[in-house]
Amino acid sequence: METFGELIDCLDGTSSSLRKVELLKHYLVAVDPKDGCWALALLLGERRRRMLTGRRLREILQESVAFPEWLFNECHSHVGDSAETICLLWPQLKDQCLQRPELKDPQLRELLAAVANKPALHWWMETLLPSLARSSPTQQQEAMLSIWATVPEEHHWLLNKLITGGFRIGVARGLVVKAIAAAFSLRNTDVLERLMGEVEPSAEWFDQLTAPAKQTRRDRGAVPYPFFLASPVQLERMVCTPAEDWWVEWKWDGIRGQLIHRKEGVFLWSRGEELVNVSFPELVTMAKALPVNTVLDGEVICWERDQCRPLPFSNLQRRIGRKHVGAKIRQECPVQFIAYDLLEQEGKDLRAHPLVQRLTALNALNSVADIEESWRLQRSAGHRLESWDHLAQLRTIAGEGGAEGLMLKQLSSPYLAGRQRGHWWKYKLDPMRLDAVLIYAQAGSGRRANLFTDYTFALWDCRATDNNKPKLVTFAKAYSGLGDAEILTLDRWIRSHTRERFGPTRVVEPELVFELGFEGIQPSKRHKCGLAVRFPRILRWRHDRTAQSADCLESAEQLLNSPRGERR
Template identity: 45%
Template sequence: MRRFAALFEVLDRTSSTAAKRDAMAAYFAEAPAGDAAWAVYVLGGGKLKRTATSTELRAALAAEAGYADWLIDESYQHVGDLAETIALMLPSRGDEQEDTSLHVWMEARLPSLNALESSERIDLLREWWRPLPRGQVFLVNKLLTGSLRVGVSHRLVVQALAQWANLPTDLVAHRLSGNWAPSATAFRALAGPERADEHAGERPYPFFLASPLEQEVTSLGDVGEWLAEWKWDGIRAQLMRREGETVLWSRGEERLDGRFPEIEQAARDLPDGCVIDGEILAWTLDEAHPLPFAALQKRIGKLKPGPKLLADTPVRLMTYDLLESHGQDMRERPLAERRAMLASLVEDRRPTLMLSPAIRAPDWTALTAVRAESRERRTEGLMLKRLDSPYRVGRKRGDWWKWKVDPYTIDAVLLYAQPGHGRRSGLFTDYTFGVWDDDALVPVAKAYSGLDDDEIARLDRWIRSHTIDRFGPVRSVEPTHVFELAFEAIQASSRHKAGVAVRFPRILRWRTDLAIRDADKLDELRRLASG
């Protein structure tokens, strides 16, 4: 654990991407394979199971350090992160008395908590903490609560592995895809030579992601060199037909077995060795247009949807690309060729499997006019893909662009704030905003991105001195500040007090020029949701 704690400290203290990549590559070269495997999993965003509750952590701290509950609560509210609060409040330790391997913590120690009663867990936590220095106490607590974040992306972990193994990043990314399980053997296999059967089995291909188009669209050159498609709002997925089995993988590399049986049924007679990239969408019963993403969410949470849900919320796979055909990797072939082959594959499987329509336009001006119809068509804008492009890995700029319509914007009042996570755990960075419903401010959105470091620090100081109530880590503040928020979509929602739900809200700017009376009204959001 000592070596991993040192790596974590380096990653937490630098904002340099190159420095983070180099530090991870050095760690992979030096650490035991079992430890390195768990570092890959944890840093790459693998899901961690919570093995102790916050109540148990607080109780263990109170018993070990002798602090009153009110002091622990006050300290936690100030620090904003329970794992860090515990590490700071425990008595100072001397030199480290043990160095249990990371893989032992992950495979034996932490899982052992599940079999214990709560009082036994509290006693064991105290026993674990005693020989550990402060940094390792923090890490152990983060791991057992399942909330370790350190500003490292999955892509950066892949790059560090590729640097360590001296292999192409695309190959490493593919080896990590799917249900990669951390072990010493699995870690060593990441660095092995490329095999002829590299793409066999149930492992999906890494997804190619489009970049936001931030320059003038005319800078892309001749419109005839590009494929334009609608940008659909669904679940990006790969449909795989191999060895007589059908598997659906989400972009988050989760198997969706049984959740969308109509898609699996439509794929049963696809040729073996076939992998299709597409978007799962909920669709209206009259085949007119896609349903909002919220309708699709009803299906996501059901491992085995019942007949009524299947009938009320039908789905389809809007297919984009053909990644594998008859067991052959097609990704290096031009998009135009892959798309032509895909069209012939799905032609007789409509509407459950259908080709994403190509949008024809003689020039960029005409295509811009088509893009203006996006919201009427229940889409987010356009996708632009170079017709001669290969299917790349990750978000590599140049060949695929997402040309989204301008977001909706509102002016809203800051109502609540709570601490962030990771490097921002000691600052109030997660905000709740409201708009006017007659004479009352009603919460409509939560956002935690869009302000720079100076604005965050200034707002944090203001929040601490203008708190009017507290609810655990959440602070209610005086309604004083107005912010301009952007969001991609809005719809009616019975689950929210305001009756509407916005999608992907974020802060555009701090409107110091506006008073709270100038904030928007809920009626306007309801009008947008109904339109």
């Protein structure tokens, strides 16, 4: 773990991407694959399994010392992270923990004796930590005190993070990919492809990942291709190109999916590289009618047969993450796959072909037409852009049809991997807007630790009057949208305008008004105000407005009926 700890310290100590890649490369070339697999899994965020909860780890330390619980909690809410709080408190408290009873369990005792010999990362991840997770609470407590006393304090942060499963440092996935490629003379795309699918930290996986490049297999099995992602539109860059070079289609608010049919079966992957077959069994059944070795890129979306608009996103949410999708949900949340690209046809990788050819091939793909479930496979309705002036008009229609915007794709574009600018652009509709009053604030975590950055906003409810005075009702929470300077100013304001505290939450004077933007609104039984919004964020701080002039619930309800309002 020491070597990995030093790598993390070095990565953490530089903001230069080049240096990070260089550091990683040096580490990967020299590392034992048994440790390398864990290092990569951790850096890629693939193995953040929790051995003990942060709360449990805090309890362990707290129960071992005479130290008030409230003070622990104050420290925790200031630091914003259990693992780090513990490593900051340990030096103050360790003297109280030195007299600890001998461990009773001989097996655990033997494991802990090995900690002093600076064991390798894989031993921690595969042997000690899992057995710690399985131990009884008393054993966990004794074991943790022994581990903290043995491991050098400079590695406590990493150690605690591995235990609580919250390990994350500022190294983007793309940099890890670059470093692997550089270390083992591979192309970035080779590495990206090999990283698709399940990451199983093992020496074999590491060896496969880093093996010299071979002729790519004809059949990739269940492994999806890396998704090609679009960037927010930059119209000024585009209008100088001929409009007819562009394909325009609706952008739907569903889940990006890759549908693969092999002779072994059907695999539906989400953009997060998760296999989502169980959430959408109807699509799996439908896809069996596709020719073997077909790979489609498209959108999974809840949409009733023969309707002209999709259902709200919340219907999709009801399916995601379920182990079993029952008849009721199948009926209430019918699902379709809107295909917009054909990546592989009869085993042939089409990604290097221009989009216009792939679309022709997609249109010719007709084999599901005769099955009952054929309505579940739709082709994305698109056409060549007539003129740049036409674009604005299309954007208006998009909202009426329930789309969240437009996609613009260059007809000559290949299907690339990841977010590469230039060929695919997304042109979202303007968000809905309301002015709301800040009423609660809570501290953030990570780099927003001990800053109040999680805000709750309210609207006026003019009907439910309290002594004939309108009342503020919680409407939405938002975390993003303010700049660093505004966050600092607002943090100071919150501290000096706190009315009351409930644990970590502060009730502030209802004075400040912010313009919130959101993508959709719909009735909700779960929320106090009876409304739920999609992707709320702060658009700007309305210094020009007083709380009294903020919007009412009625204005929010009117949005329900607007073209973009999602209503069942």
